[in-house]
Amino acid sequence: MINLAWRDSRHNWGKLLITGCGLGLLVGVTVSMAGVYRGMVEDAEALIGGSGADLWVVEQHTLGPFAEASRIDDDLYRSLRQLPGVRRAVNGSFQTLLIQRPGRSLRVLVAGVELGVPGGLGQPPGLVAGRPLLRDRDELLADxxxxxxxxxxxxxxxxxxxVVGLTTRMVSPTGDxxxxxxxxxGQDLQFLPGNEAIARQRRRQARPAERQALTNAVLVQLEPSARPELVAAEIERWLGLTAYTRPAMKEAMVGKLIEASARQIGLFLVILTLVTTTMIGFIVFTLTQGKLREIAVLKLIGMPSRLIAWMIVQQAVALGLFAFVVGTSLATVMAPRFPRHVVLQRRDLIAAAAVALASSSLASLVGVKAALGVDPAEAIQ
Amino acid sequence: MTSSSPQQRPPPPAGIVVSGLHKTYGNGNSAVIALRDVQLRVEPGEVVGLVGPSGSGKSTLLKCLGAVLTPSGGQIELGGQVVFDGDHWLHPDLTRLRREQIGFIFQSPYLLPFLSVRDNVALLAMLLGRSNQEARAAADQLLADLDMAHRADAMPNRLSGGEQQRVAIARALVNRPPILLADEPTAPLDSPRAMAVMDLLERLAGQMGTSVIVVTHDEKILPRLQRIYAVRDGVVGEGRRERVRDAPLRFLSRRLRKT
Known part of the structure; x- marks a missing residue:
């Protein structure tokens, strides 16, 4: 039996190609948006996992240090080191600010870390060039x-x-x-007042302003035998702080900080899926409308309605899959050019293919309904 | 078409027999009677005409015979089988009935633009379960009979109107249906081509034993029809070719009075 859908598509290849490419752009945007979300999650995980910390100790009742401001005394790490199960505890400051680059401002997250080797507590996981921080002043590692x-x-x-070293990819949860x-x-950048503020304070208080002995968080590394939940509970009970384990910190970052972005992206995905479905439906309907006379003739000469419906479904599904291939190819090619980290996961691509398949099948019903409604008697004038 | 060539086909038991057929559109005060007590018979191998002015009921009759419109009453027998009786179809699958028993030729060829000439013809044979190879071989044979073998690979939009109509005829005949319904088959053609189409229909009807009804306004082809049924206001009457051609209205008036 001849594949009528294929023959018709081949006959109308120009129209279908342009339509498929248009739909492919929509699919590409959809896949890229999902990739942006995955990238945000991956960045957050890299930030948490790469720090080497088992616990993040922050100001009580805050989601710090990334999702919310947190200020604790910078000598608290000493108390933390005394707790059972704690192997190391180091201060960490985190501050988002703008630096000037030639012709533009660049938003960065500046992390103040104790000296150490890459992969150590609070350090970036690795360097791609240069050396670690060796002096406790005026050196910098950059993403x-x-x-x-x-x-x-x-x-x-x-x-x-x-700049003494370049790290592996390290960005903030918001992509900076x-x-x-x-x-x-790091402490100075965040807590030391500027010249004007110092002068103002001197005028008002007649005593020099001092750097406040604060930090945003203490990163804690535990003994292998220690249970993070129990140690975190101890810290919260005895020191009046909040301690996040890795899963809790991930939840705080992904669930709270990225949540709004995720909701926005989710809404976009729904809208784009609806638009794609509607467009496929419209195209299939238009193609069917253009063939009503042929369909009436086919019915009159004895072609079963199921074959006609199958032809339309095949065309719609092929259109959806073609759009999927164009879209994912486009997203793959464009991903490195995005300002945000875009991660195209296999499961997202499979989901996109399933959605394309389902939405095109659904959209084909419009054409099938139109075709089945054709009276074969219309072929006889 | 070696073992099933037209010459070897046994003649069908009967052609088209219609008795007491009537069709009414709507009901109550708005009812319109389209066909009244139609009696019609076409023998196998016979080519008969159906003539009459526009709106007379020709298309309604053709649709009833083609099993795409349900009559209000009467009986239709196609190929020796009663397919409609009283107020319902006796055949369980009208699409299949059309596919297996009836060939259609339209005023416009309505070829599928995305299939080649050969595949336009072969498609119907494939629908009957024949392999692609068999169906295409049958299509090639018919196209050769219609002097269209050289255009078998062409797409329909590359053919002239006459060529397209010949392909449409081949499509209608590829399954060698016992019934052929032709709706103004020569309308788009000039005289020589119209005569060629009639030659073809006569020849194929004779070879295959097909009962052919030709709906036409074309006076040129009236002499080529073996018998003629005239239709007016839903009444169908048989008349001799000459009488229908020369004085159709007088003939129909008399028939109407009888009704």
Whole structure:
């Protein structure tokens, strides 16, 4: 038996190609949006997992340090080190600010970390170039996404930092590239008042302003035998702080910080799916309308309605799958060019194919209904 | 078409027999009687005409015979089988009935634009379960009979009107149906081509024993029809060719009075 859907599609290839490419753009946007969300989650996981911390200790009742402001004394790490099960505890400051690059401002997340080797507690997981922080002042490790080069001197507020190393990909939960500076510098950037503020305070209080001895969080590494939940509970009970385990921190970041973005992306996905379905339905309906006379003749000469319906369903599904191939190819090619990290996961692509299949099948019903409604008697005038 | 060539086909038991057929559209005061007590008989191998002015009921009769319109009453026998009796169809699957028993030729060829000439003809044979190879071989044979073998691979939009109509005829005949209903088959053609189509219909009807009804307004082809039924206001009457051609209204008036 001849495949009528294929023959008709081949005959109308120009129309279907343009339609398929148009739909492919929509599918591409849909897949890319899902990829952006996956990228945000992956970045958050990299940030949490890459720090080497088993617990994140922050100000009580806050979601700090990324989702909410958190301020605790910078000597609390000493108390934490005394707790059973704690192997190491180091301060960490985190602050989002703008740095000036030639011709533009760049938003970065500056992490103040204790000196150490890559992969250590609070450190970036690895370096792609340069060396770790060795001095406790004026050195900086940068994510390659910042565009900073080794040896470059970067002015940040009142300080000037030299780029000594480039990290593996490290970005904030909102996609801003990260800089790692010595903790003292991070503390200064965040808590040391500016010149004007110092002068103002001196005028009012007649005593010099001091750097406040604060940090945003303490990163805690546990003994292998310790249970993070129990240690976190101890910290919260005895020190009046909030301690997040890795899963809890992931939940705080993904569930709270990325939640709004995820909802927005989800809504976009629903809208784009509906638009895609509607467009396929409209195209199939238009194609069917253009063939009503032929369909009447086919019915009159004895072609079963199921074969005619099957032809329409096949065409719609083929259109949907073609759009899927175009869309995913486009998304794959364009992903590295996105300003955000885009992760195209196999399961998302499978889901997109299933949605394309389902929506095109659903859309074909419009054409099938139109075709089945054709009276074969219409072929006889 | 070696073992099933037209010459070897046994003649069908009967052609078309219609008795007491009537069709009414609507009901009550708005009822319109389209066909009244139609009596009609076409023998196998016979080519008869159905003539009459527009709106007389020709198309309604053709639709009833083609099993796409349900009559209000009467009986239809196709190929020796009663397919409609009283107020319902006796055949369980009218689509299949049309596929197996009836060939259709339209005023416009209505070929599928996305299939080649050969596949337009072969499609119907494939629907009957014949393999693609068999169906295409049958199509090639018919196209050769219609002097269209050289255009078998062409697409319909590359053919002239006459060529398209010949392909439509081949499509109607590929399953060698016992019944052939032709609705104004020569309308789009000039005289020589119209005569060629009639030659073809006569020849194929004779070879295959097909009962052919030709609905036509075309006076040129009236002499080529073996018998003629005239239709007016839903009344169908048989008349001699000459009488219908020369004075159709007088003939029909007399028939109407009888009714």
């Amino acid at each position: 390659p996404g910042t565009g900073l080069q080794l040896g470059e001197v970067v002015p940040i507020r009142r300080k000037r930092f030299t 590239p990260m800089l790692f500076v010595p903790f003292r510098d």
